Amino acid sequence: MIEVKNLTKRFGKQLVFENLNFKINDGDFISLIGPNGSGKTTLVKIMMGLEKKTSGELKIDKQTIGYVPQFRNIDLDYPLDIEQFVRLNLKFTLSPKKRCEDNEQIKTILEKTKLTEIKKRPLGLASGGEKQKAYLAQSLLNDPRILILDESTASLDVEVKMQLMDLVKELNEKYNLTVIFITHDYELTKKYTSRALFFKNKTIEEVNVSDVSEDMFEMRG
Amino acid sequence: MFGYEFMREAFIASTFIAITAGLVGVFVVSRNMSFLSHTLSEIGFAGASFGILIGISPLAGMIIFTLVSSIAVGSLSTESSRREASISAISSLFIGLGILFLSLSSESSSYATNILFGSIVGISSKEVNQLMILALFVIFVFIIFYKPLAFDSFDHIGARAAGLKTRLLSIAFLITLALSVSIGAQIVGSLLVFVLLTLPGATAKYVVHTVPKLIMVSVGLSLSGVWLGLYLAFVTNWPVTFFISVFEVIAYFLGLSYKNWKLNH
Numbered sequence: 001m002i003e004v005k006n007l008t009k010r011f012g013k014q015l016v017f018e019n020l021n022f023k024i025n026d027g028d029f030i031s032l033i034g035p036n037g038s039g040k041t042t043l044v045k046i047m048m049g050l051e052k053k054t055s056g057e058l059k060i061d062k063q064t065i066g067y068v069p070q071f072r073n074i075d076l077d078y079p080l081d082i083e084q085f086v087r088l089n090l091k092f093t094l095s096p097k098k099r100c101e102d103n104e105q106i107k108t109i110l111e112k113t114k115l116t117e118i119k120k121r122p123l124g125l126a127s128g129g130e131k132q133k134a135y136l137a138q139s140l141l142n143d144p145r146i147l148i149l150d151e152s153t154a155s156l157d158v159e160v161k162m163q164l165m166d167l168v169k170e171l172n173e174k175y176n177l178t179v180i181f182i183t184h185d186y187e188l189t190k191k192y193t194s195r196a197l198f199f200k201n202k203t204i205e206e207v208n209v210s211d212v213s214e215d216m217f218e219m220r221g
Numbered sequence: 222m223f224g225y226e227f228m229r230e231a232f233i234a235s236t237f238i239a240i241t242a243g244l245v246g247v248f249v250v251s252r253n254m255s256f257l258s259h260t261l262s263e264i265g266f267a268g269a270s271f272g273i274l275i276g277i278s279p280l281a282g283m284i285i286f287t288l289v290s291s292i293a294v295g296s297l298s299t300e301s302s303r304r305e306a307s308i309s310a311i312s313s314l315f316i317g318l319g320i321l322f323l324s325l326s327s328e329s330s331s332y333a334t335n336i337l338f339g340s341i342v343g344i345s346s347k348e349v350n351q352l353m354i355l356a357l358f359v360i361f362v363f364i365i366f367y368k369p370l371a372f373d374s375f376d377h378i379g380a381r382a383a384g385l386k387t388r389l390l391s392i393a394f395l396i397t398l399a400l401s402v403s404i405g406a407q408i409v410g411s412l413l414v415f416v417l418l419t420l421p422g423a424t425a426k427y428v429v430h431t432v433p434k435l436i437m438v439s440v441g442l443s444l445s446g447v448w449l450g451l452y453l454a455f456v457t458n459w460p461v462t463f464f465i466s467v468f469e470v471i472a473y474f475l476g477l478s479y480k481n482w483k484l485n486h
Binding site: 048049050067069071072073077079080081084085088089090091092120122125135138139 | 251367368369371372375376377378379380381382383384425426427429430431432435480484
């Protein structure tokens with residue numbers, strides 16, 4: 001569970017948001033929506049401990065977060081294949097038993113994310129959707145209980161977006177994984193998420209998923 | 222050829238240099254630090270001149286200068302967009318200093334030529350021992366930090382998201398890079414040490430797709446380059462650096478062609 005009370009963040013004198021109050025329960029599939037610059041990514045960075053809060057309370061277990069970032073520098077010449085890219089997130093071990101467990105874990109995650117058949121493909125040559133699946137697979141290592149997707153569907157075409165979201169939904173339902181989905185896509189929000197937190201006027205309010213509309217992404221934060 | 226002591230020493234030293242440079246080079250390439258490694262070589266030149274001027278060994282001078290400047294670059298440029306500008310600023314200063322130190326010292330210009338372009342005859346057995354210890358230290362650091370360093374180097378954003386201390390890793394890497402530059406410059410010279418620190422690593426990424434294989438291919442190419450270079454330099458009396466550069470450049474273009482061929486088949 002994640003519990004936020006009166007959370008405020010400033011960069012110097014500039015206020016990003018203030019007095020955020022909300023709760024996220026285990027197994028929620030929640031969308032974090034709002035215009036560009038409203039503080040969505042800053043909020044999740046605070047959750048992961050990559051940014052410091054200015055004031056307020058945040059109760060969360062940081063060890064259990066898997067994060068799929070918005071941007072990654074993977075060009076055509078990127079050398080590692082998909083499996084090796086996923087393996088980067090494994091901890092170092094000399095124990096043969098742990099190595100076996102790691103290999104088993106990689107196998108399971110590649111199956112879960114439907115990457116087994118293309119695991120030897122260099123990531124630089126993979127399609128946008130395959131890359132996103134690889135990022136997702138890597139973030140699922142070490143068994144996170146919370147998964148944060150930061151606009152992971154932004155550069156994908158409609159069909160691939162749906163495939164990726166179907167996969168995330170499956171993981172959410174099957175393993176009771178909490179999903180926080182930062183998005184600018186109101187159709188995906190309506191179709192997949194069960195709750196929506198809307199950044200408005202430097203704070204956050206919960207809105208009905210069915211009431212989420214396109215104009216919520218256009219106002220300035 | 223091995224009847225000459227200087228050739229034996231040169232082979233031993235080059236072997237350690239090649240292993241270190243090949244290993245570090247994989248990470249130089251994946252961290253997009255080719256420009257920095259080139260600059261560190263120039264800074265190494267300034268350090269060596271400084272060493273000569275104040276009467277310590279050129280290697281010690283190089284290590285001091287490359288270490289200080291690489292940590293300075295690391296601290297100045299947390300954002301990659303600022304890195305190139307800070308590197309240019311720091312390298313300009315150090316190249317200026319290098320020229321000043323050399324003009325102030327009483328050593329002949331042939332000494333400067335050795336520092337800049339390398340030499341296979343200039344290595345004493347004491348220096349070989351120093352190089353070996355430094356090379357083993359670099360390899361040891363890589364073994365210790367291998368997993369997190371690979372994560373940070375091949376997926377910096379993912380590593381940060383996973384909570385790795387990427388700043389610390391970056392400084393540890395810069396220290397090993399500085400040492401590798403100082404070690405490598407002893408044979409191939411400070412101007413061309415970046416050949417060994419970038420080309421084998423860059424070639425490897427066109428051919429293989431796992432971190433251990435990248436390291437193996439890079440070290441293999443680096444070793445082949447210096448061994449062949451030393452042999453040909455001995456036979457022809459031409460500069461060893463010339464042969465190493467030509468070998469690594471040919472390997473690079475073959476690697477690139479292989480990748481392009483594979484893409485079309």
